[in-house]
Amino acid sequence: MPAHDLGPTDPAVTVPEITASVPTGPPPAWAVLQRRLFDELDGAWRTFRDRYTEPDGRLRFRGTIDDRDGADDFYEAFFNWPALYRLGGADDLLPAVKLHWEAVTRQLTELGLFHHEFERGYDWFHQGEALLMFYGICAADPADQRFRERAIRFAEQYLPQSPTGNYAPRIKAIRAPHNGSDGPRPGLGPQWDDRFGGEQSTMRPYGLPLHDVPGVAEWNDLADEELAVRMGHHMRDRLGRGDTAVNLAVTALVVNAWLYDHDPRLASWVREYVDAWRERSHAAGAMPDNVGLSGTVGEYHDGRWFGGHYGWTWPHGVHSVGAAALVGAISAGIVEGDADRLDLARRPLDQVWEQRRTGLPSDPEATRRPGWAHTLGPGDGPPVNTLPTRLGLDGWFDHQPAQVAYWTWLWWFGMRQEDRARLEALRDHSGYDWTVVHAFRDKEEAGHEPPWLAYLDGVNPDYPEQALRMALAQVAHRTALMAADEKGADGKRTHETGADDGLDLHKWQRLNPVVTEVLTQLTTGAPQTLYNGGLPLARVRYDDLDAARPGLPPDVAALVEHLDANGTTVELVNLGSSRTRRLRLLAGGFGEHLITTVHWNAAGGAYPGDSRDHHLPAGDEVARSAPVQDNTIHLTLPPGRRIRIRLDMRLNARQFAHHTSPTTSRRP
Known part of the structure; x- marks a missing residue:
């Protein structure tokens, strides 16, 4: 160190x-547009607050939640509001954000999803998303003792001595994919453990969770009730226990607490847990996604290093494994003050890079196509380089354009020449123009890393102005969507999720008018925060x-x-x-x-x-x-x-x- x-x-x-x-x-256009964006955002977040939250700060919601999923969606409505305050948003935005966090936390406790102000137990792909709001509040106001106490209490749930039992120090692993204030929760919840049927249409694009369940060869086989029950039980027994790579996102929770007073217990745990995954990665020659309760990689997958929950096979592959590896590696880098553990994040990115191929952006089989298609612009376009995002028994599959944000973070945090070379290779083989600013926004509010990087390299000088104009248009669009949502076609108010729109928990995210990606890039020189649990770096x-x-x-x-x-x-x-x-x-x-x-x-x-000089x-x-x-x-x-x-x-x-x-x- x-x-x-x-x-x-x-x-x-x-x-x-x-x-x-x-x-x-004459003031530069980028400066005028930037200040205009701050002004527009100030009105936009107030509009969202007035229309979608109750006076006490909770979201307007009249439904019930019968499984473990959903808590993250409540917080994601506000995920970047603390970031806006920290960048220079309105004075009263911070107290508003704190009010919403505390009210939503009470709301989720009433819904049965939270205990002691923390998720009772769910996967860290989603918990990482939910915690962005909390991390942002802590960074924006470290003097707030209530949030300091919460940060420390939340982190201590994962230390070896914690009564929650989340962490098994002997094997240096978290005991279950679903974990939290109730400790390691067995299985994946009743909606999947008891049976996993073909009617679960939202998961169908991702294919089968396990590829080796007897009798289940394709999705349509799940229409058979016996096979649906069999798949559910295999998921419970194999995906629902032991450690999984996405648990690496827990390290940011612990580092957030460490940033207050540098408790050596917290730093020691981060080092130990990250190094355990590094050792497994080195031994396997690949980034594994699962560890059994004996401490063995592949224990529930016939010795295979892939196949774990939210791992390489199902549902998102490198999107979840790569993000978690980055969060873990950066978390260790923060407590150590160096970038020596970035090898943990390099390995999964190198694995998919080695399997690259040329493909078409119109590939209908790509599971994340609705997101990245906007990144490349409308239409089929020319062939672009694609990488496999997932790995199954038949090899690599689900080829898609690279998620440039991951390679950007790898280079940005360590500033190592080898990672810069990775980023340049990615650019040279991408097959599309990195200087073009496409007007889109997804829930992660990211994806414009290529034109921003080109600007930093001095070859895209118009990026600040173009990006700020785009951000202003995004605010106007979200505001228009809220105005259109004022009344439904039948004249009924539709502000309450769970009322007229069928438990659409993602509606709030789609209408959140706060945009911070461009402001973060331009004012702080950092990429947008890693959405699955990154800390707000700059x-x-x-x-x-x-x-x-x-x-x-x-x-x-x-x-x-x-x-x-x-x-x-x-x-x-x-x-x-x-x-x-x-x-x-x-x-x-x-x-x-x-x-x-x-x-x-x-x-x-x-x-x-001299006033007499008119120039x-x-x-x-x-x-x-x-x-x-x-x-x-x-x-x-x-x-x-x-x-x-x-x-x-x-x-x-x-x-x-x-x-x-x-x-x-x-x-x-």
């Missing part, structure tokens, strides 16, 4: 402060010094123009004409980077000049630089000024930590 500098900045230390002096001139983030809260101050727009292993370039603009804005720039989403030197351009002449001043700029040796600088932006700064950095040189917003400014 590398030696770290001290964590949070010592209040007695003088923080470098730089004043922007270069006139903005290359840089900001605090409003005058308001003593996180996020960009009003009138201020930010654009990360370039990042590499040695630093970051960012431009900031104050679009206002009367107010000076002061902000703190923190290197890293959790203050983990060390700024060694800051470089910027200052105005070379006097501004605003806008366009004077020379003078290069400046100053040593820093801290993770923080303060910036003052007078009205109508801009500044472009290059931050020389040592990445991950400081300990990751939750950082509270400064209550007062410290001037040199």
Whole structure:
């Protein structure tokens, strides 16, 4: 483990402060659009709140839930609202988000899905999705002791000494795919354990959960009641016990608690659990997805390293295994302060890359086609490179275009040249143009990594403006959908899920008008958070010094123009004409980077000049630089000024930590 500098900045230390002096001139379009997006989002989230939540903050829901599924859908309606606040959303957004989290948690407890404010027991593909809202609140307001206590209590459920019994220290494994506050829950729930019939149409596109159940060779065989019961019992006994790769997402829950006070017990568990999966991966020569209760890979699958619940075979393959491996590897990297465990995340991506082939984006057999087809644009298009996403008894199958976000995160977190080479190979063999910005939004609110990466490489200069225009259109579209939902065709109100729309728990996600992907990319220099349980990381983030809260101050727009292993370039603009804005720039989403030197351009002449001159001043700029040796600088932006700064950095040189917003400014 590398030696770290001290964590949070010592209040007695003088923080470098730089004043922007270069006139903005005609404001750049990206800056105007960015501030407009903040304004539109401020109205949009209020509209959603007013139409789809009760006065106490819970979602309007009049149904019942008879199985283990569904809790994640309630939280996913708000998954990126804390992120918007942390970026610079409205002051009252944070208390609103906390109100919704607490009310929804009570609601889910009443529905029987939660106990002690936590999921009673479900898979971590879905629990990771649900926890994005919670992680965002903790990052946005680490000073809130209620959420700090919750974060620690939730994490301790997975430590070896926990009475829940979720973790088996002898075999270094979580005891069941469904786990939580009730401990390891056997099976997959009554909707699948008792029988898995062919009428479960929502799962039909993914095919059979197990490919070796006697008598069941194809989906239509499940119409036979005896075979449906047989499949359900096999799922209960084989998919419903032991550890599975998606449980690696638990590591983010534990790291979120560790970020408060760096409890060594939490760090030790993350290292132990991640390293156990790394050792299994090394021994198998592949990323396994299942571990039996004896600690043996393939124990319930005739020795095969694939076939576990939410694993390589069913239902999502690399989409679930790759995401969990990334969350686990990054979580270990956070507590260790390095990227040495990224091999865990490389292996599943390399496995599918080695099986790549040329295919057509119109392939009707691809299970995730509704998502990625929008990424490539409408129509059949030219042949594109595809990768297999799943593995069964007959080999690799379900070929689809690569999920670029996973390779992006692999490179972004470690900034290793070998991972950059992987990303470039993916681009070169993709078969489509990485500079094109396609107008789409899925529930993960991601997928625009290719044009953003091209922008960072300097070959897609129009991306900020195009992406922000797209984001504004997304807000307008979601707002229009909410307006259309005001009354159904028969004039009845349809705000309550479970009333007129048949328990459509995904409706809230489809109507959530908050968009943060583009703002996250442009202002913080990070990809959109990994949807299945990632923590909110950033290359840089900001605090409003005058308001003593996180996020960009009003009138201020930010654009990360370039990042590499040695630093970051960012431009900031104050679009206002009367107010000076002061902000703190923190290197890293959790203050983990060390700024060694800051470089910027200052105005070379006097501004605003002589009123008798009718031309806008366009004077020379003078290069400046100053040593820093801290993770923080303060910036003052007078009205109508801009500044472009290059931050020389040592990445991950400081300990990751939750950082509270400064209550007062410290001037040199």
